Amino acid sequence: MSDYTSRLAAFLASLTYEQLPEAVIARTEELFLDWLGSALAGQGTHPIPLFERYAEKMGPREGACEVLVSGTRTSPYFAALVNGASSHLVEQDDLHNSSVLHPATVVFPAVFAAAQDLGRSGQELITAAVAGYEAGIRIGEFLGRSHYRTFHTTGTVGTLAAAVGVGKLLRLNHEQFIHALGNAGTQAAGLWEFLRDAADSKQLHTAKAAADGLLAAYLTADGLTGARHVLEGDQGMAAGMSQDANPEYLVDRFGERWALLETSFKFHASCRHTHPAADALLELLWNEELGPDDIQHVITHVHQAAIDVLGRVDKPQTVHQAKFSMGTVLGLIAVYGKAGLAEFQQHALHDPSVARFREKVSMILDAEVDAAYPRRWLGRVEVVTTDGRRVFHGIDEPKGDPGNTLSRDELEDKFQRLVSFSKALTPDETKALIARVWQLRHLTSVCGFLVPPASRSKA
Amino acid sequence: MSDYTSRLAAFLASLTYEQLPEAVIARTEELFLDWLGSALAGQGTHPIPLFERYAEKMGPREGACEVLVSGTRTSPYFAALVNGASSHLVEQDDLHNSSVLHPATVVFPAVFAAAQDLGRSGQELITAAVAGYEAGIRIGEFLGRSHYRTFHTTGTVGTLAAAVGVGKLLRLNHEQFIHALGNAGTQAAGLWEFLRDAADSKQLHTAKAAADGLLAAYLTADGLTGARHVLEGDQGMAAGMSQDANPEYLVDRFGERWALLETSFKFHASCRHTHPAADALLELLWNEELGPDDIQHVITHVHQAAIDVLGRVDKPQTVHQAKFSMGTVLGLIAVYGKAGLAEFQQHALHDPSVARFREKVSMILDAEVDAAYPRRWLGRVEVVTTDGRRVFHGIDEPKGDPGNTLSRDELEDKFQRLVSFSKALTPDETKALIARVWQLRHLTSVCGFLVPPASRSKA
Known part of the structure; x- marks a missing residue:
């Protein structure tokens, strides 16, 4: 057994905003807008209200973290849960081809909630999202096609991707990232069995991946240790949930390959x-x-x-x-x-x-x-x-594929269609939110992002 | 594919307190006392305070549900989480041999929290626990030895056992129990990889199994649908996480075999x-x-x-x-x-x-x-x-095995040693709590169980 998990953790710990190419920063802002639209489009449609009611019953009625479909606030765990559920509902969120992972619907609910909780800047949110994408895509590729045959990769791998993103916002070091991966990997779950029954599990998977990843990162920051080789170990994820895992994917060209740039936007609302x-x-x-x-x-x-x-x-x-x-x-x-x-x-x-x-x-x-x-x-x-x-x-x-991607105008148009579909935002609110996303890298705080206090917005 | 999950769900939906043999009722009270002792023994020891702090940060500061190690109250999700973590810490909780499942540490945190939330009686708590044990043990046997090689059965199967127990308290019907199993099974997780690193995952597994099972049951009661064959389906738990699954175990002698009676009490404080x-x-x-x-x-x-x-x-x-x-x-x-x-x-x-x-x-x-x-x-x-x-x-x-079990005196002695180890209770509190457990079947409500209002206790 080599030190794959440790090498991945080292890359994640050392990643800084300053290392990110402009194209990666800009694409992250675009993916974030695309995710916000998907999350808001889920408003009012079954089973999203169930997750809202659950969060109201189990969680606090106040907090720093916005639930997009309701405009209410709660603790980071429940914001990640509800936003994770709603952003995969209309099947318009992004997709990475070779990992078969939908990164946005698991990474952004977690990092958005944690960034609001911790009062982080737009640049930190961007860096955290990039870390989540880079880790999640590599882990999805690592687990291979055999994993995807039975397991819903966005649910399983999504838990680790979310933990990584939140870990960045919690400023975990190399050692802590190993534990965060361990704590997330041992929670990774999600089976395709629901599909033939058209059951509601897809939303449960993305909700839980985002929320459980966040839980893993917060507990790690407070001192919970995890397995050091949860990915490649003898009783780790690949051993239990894959037959064709290749750990070389885990450490693929750090700092040269930006897997986030390979992500496709969905243009048509179809398969x-x-x-x-x-x-x-x-x-x-x-x-x-x-x-x-x-x-x-x-x-x-x-x-x-x-x-x-x-x-x-x-x-x-x-x-x-x-x-x-x-x-x-x-x-x-x-x-x-x-x-x-x-x-x-x-x-x-x-x-x-x-x-x-x-x-x-x-x-x-x-x-x-x-x-x-x-x-x-x-x-x-x-x-x-x-x-x-x-x-x-x-x-x-x-x-929508990387070589034929959507322009910012096309992304704005898609966003407007998504939020007007669910009537989540007025046209004025829509314009203001789009403008705020294009200013993401300049925001000193992402608190009150959906409903910003006048005093904060730099947009 | 046969209708195994459905047959299991039918048994669970139809189970009533009146069907339980006296030996099953009495043993459930004993298992409950044994669980309370284990949960209280975890007080103050790493990593339990981490789970307490996490619950305080993410959950509400009030509610009907008691956190045993702190005496505070919160929502059912977080009470299940913290009590699930603490009751497996000292490795003194019960074990079922052939399923290699520790039922108490996943079933009782969930049903105790839900019963307090819903204001259920001692008899309903007992019936719910029995349902959780009967289902969990059969599912553990079903998944077989190959599952246990990589997966921590108490974490994976525990999620379903907890969901079943809470489902009973939510009075789910046959159809809803199918969905509850689906919603729990698709969240089932827990890998043995942590063990070689002496990491803290065992407590994470039991905490999450109890809490996630509770989440599955509550969302199901509100209308979330799940896979209809999450256990035996082509892309279900056995397909993804076992090589020797035998579905006949799932439907083994309902109403004749009481698997709960086969559970062993732990005598030594070791694996x-x-x-x-x-x-x-x-x-x-x-x-x-x-x-x-x-x-x-x-x-x-x-x-x-x-x-x-x-x-x-x-x-x-x-x-x-x-x-x-x-x-x-x-x-x-x-x-x-x-x-x-x-x-x-x-x-x-x-x-x-x-x-x-x-x-x-x-x-x-x-x-x-x-x-x-x-x-x-x-x-x-x-x-x-x-x-x-x-x-x-x-x-x-x-x-401690069924044929060499502990007497009530020995169980009281073990309980006293557990709570005096962690200094969780005074001798008077210890005596009062033991007496309350022996009265469990007569309590009209289990609210305020650790710190009962004088007006409620019938003990």
């Missing part, structure tokens, strides 16, 4: 397997100046996993299921030019023009697309027009 | 895996009239799990780690005739005669002992005396 085809169709319609009624048939050339996941949905019965219907997603794209939360809510199930388009869409396995997956998600569509033409179009990097 | 050898050595020394200096070498013939758990400890660095050192335990037995809390505190680390004896002790795997385990914990020791004799001795049921 990610539909995104490449949606992007390709959108460009094709634009280039060819075609409308939905100009099209006779759409053949999407896809990877096998897309057929495995999407092939089961014929005529969707629920909005959630419609997000796994290639025909519905492309119908929304063709008729409304986008497939966002509002389009799904209003048009996915009972809109005749979308239903008509859905019947025109088919999927076929494509060898080139399949060979590139999962490293690259290629979009290839073939359209037969009503006047008999046959048009091909392809995109090589879906909208 | 249970040392007890069979300790009892065998004690008898051997007595029979042969041997002292520690008459002995050249002790070979303990043990089951594999004893080697897995105890084999990590060479020279113990802390009192807690000494409880996992076979040599230290047998050294205390040989030199002082017992291995209680006081002996550990005073002699486990720096006593030269105990250290000398420790070096004389080795473990070897014994086929007969291993085959009987975990149903029976056989004690087999082989002693080589300084004058060259070789003496064998065996015991078939360690002190």
Whole structure:
């Protein structure tokens, strides 16, 4: 057994804001805005009110930490819990491809709560989030695909990512980071079994990962010791929960590779397997100046996993299921030019023009697309027009991926759509919050972030 | 996949106090007293004050639920957390052999907190505890020995056992018990990796199991759905965390077999895996009239799990780690005739005669002992005396096991030793609390149990 956990802890302890490239700082602000939008979008939708009521019953009714969906305040544990639950609800939060980790929904609830509790600055919040992303992504890659088959990586690894972020805000040293990883790793949990029953566990997993990671970091700061090799040890996470773990991932290119920059924003509000085809169709319609009624048939050339996941949905019965219907997603794209939360809510199930388009869409396995997956998600569509033409179009990097990322304007637009979907904020509040996020690195304190005292805001 | 989880849930939902045999009721009162003693014995010892401070920081400063080590009150989540941590600290809490589960330290903190929160009676507390024991023991047996190799069963399975007990107090129905198991099972965590570092994770595991199980039950009662086959499903606990799971254990003889009655009280203050050898050595020394200096070498013939758990400890660095050192335990037995809390505190680390004896002790795997385990914990020791004799001795049921159990007098004596060790209670308080426990089934409310209002006590 080598000293992988210790080397990871050393990197985390030594990380400073000054080391971060400008691109990493800017992207962290963007990921933070994207996370805030996702968290606010969950307002009012089952099961989020259950977590709010639970926090009210079990936690204090006051504190420094904001619960985003309610605007109330509580202790850091319960703020992390509720914000962790709400930010994964609408499935619009970010994703890191090779680790299959959704970092924002576990890292930001924890570091946001702890930063408010501890009165930390925007720069410290940014550094803490980067630490959480860098650790979480490497640990997810380390545990490998066998882990993901049974365990919901965002739940399990998320506990460690959250602990790391909070650990940074608590200014843990090298030795303490080893213990924080130990204390978080031994709490890591989350099984995929709920999926076939469409149960509420996804929100429970992100809520608990954020809150338990925070708990691990706070107890560590107060002196609780943990296993020194919780990741790679003989009775550690990999031993119990993986068959193909590779510890070299844990120490991959510290300070050179910024894994946070590899994170994808979600653009469409649908299953990610539909995104490449949606992007390709959108460009094709634009280039060819075609409308939905100009099209006779759409053949999407896809990877096998897309057929495995999407092939089961014929005529969707629920909005959630419609997000796994290639025909519905492309119908929304063709008729409304986008497939966002509002389009799904209003048009996915009972809109005749979308239903008509859905019947025109088919999927076929494509060898080139399949060979590139999962490293690259290629979009290839073939359209037969009503006047008999046959048009091909392809995109090589879906909208939101690192090489085709969203601009700040597009992120603002997505944010506005997310918060207006749940009616969480007024337009004025929305503008003010966006402006505050773009000032994050200049804030001396992130307290009262949602409802700032006039005296504090530098924005 | 069969309907194992559902059948278990049906039994739990239908269980009533009236169904419980008198022996089960009486034993539950005894187990409750034993648990209270263990919880109070943890007062003031690291890391328990950390959990107290954490609860004060994160939770409310008032509530119906008593924190035993501090006499303060808080919400049920934090009472379960702190009482769960403290009741496993001195390693004197009960154990169920074949499931390798310590039921009291996870079930009682949760049901005690929930019963106080909900204003339930002593009979309801007893019924809830029985449900937690019956479910937890069967789930531990189901997950098997492969689970225990990497996972701390009391942490993982404890989460479900606690959820079941609290679910009874919340009066969940059959369908809700399925969801409660799902919501608890997907939070189940706890790795043995901490053991070689003598880290504080054992208390974290029991604290979190009790508190997370309570969280699962409360959220379920409010409508959170969970996986319907979290135990036996394709992506459930057994799939992810066991290689030898047998679901028939989950539905073993409901209403006929009372697994709670199979639980052992701990006599020595050490890891249970040392007890069979300790009892065998004690008898051997007595029979042969041997002292520690008459002995050249002790070979303990043990089951594999004893080697897995105890084999990590060479020279113990802390009192807690000494409880996992076979040599230290047998050294205390040989030199002082017992291995209680006081002996550990005073002699486990720096006593030269105990250290000398420790070096004389080795473990070897014994086929007969291993085959009987975990149903029976056989004690087999082989002693080589300084004058060259070789003496064998065996015991078939360690002190405290169901067939060799402690009487109420012995339990009261153990309780008094536990609370006087930590100075948690005065002699008068001790007597009053013991009397209250023996009246448990007659109490209309368990609120203010540690510090009862004069108007309430029927004792």
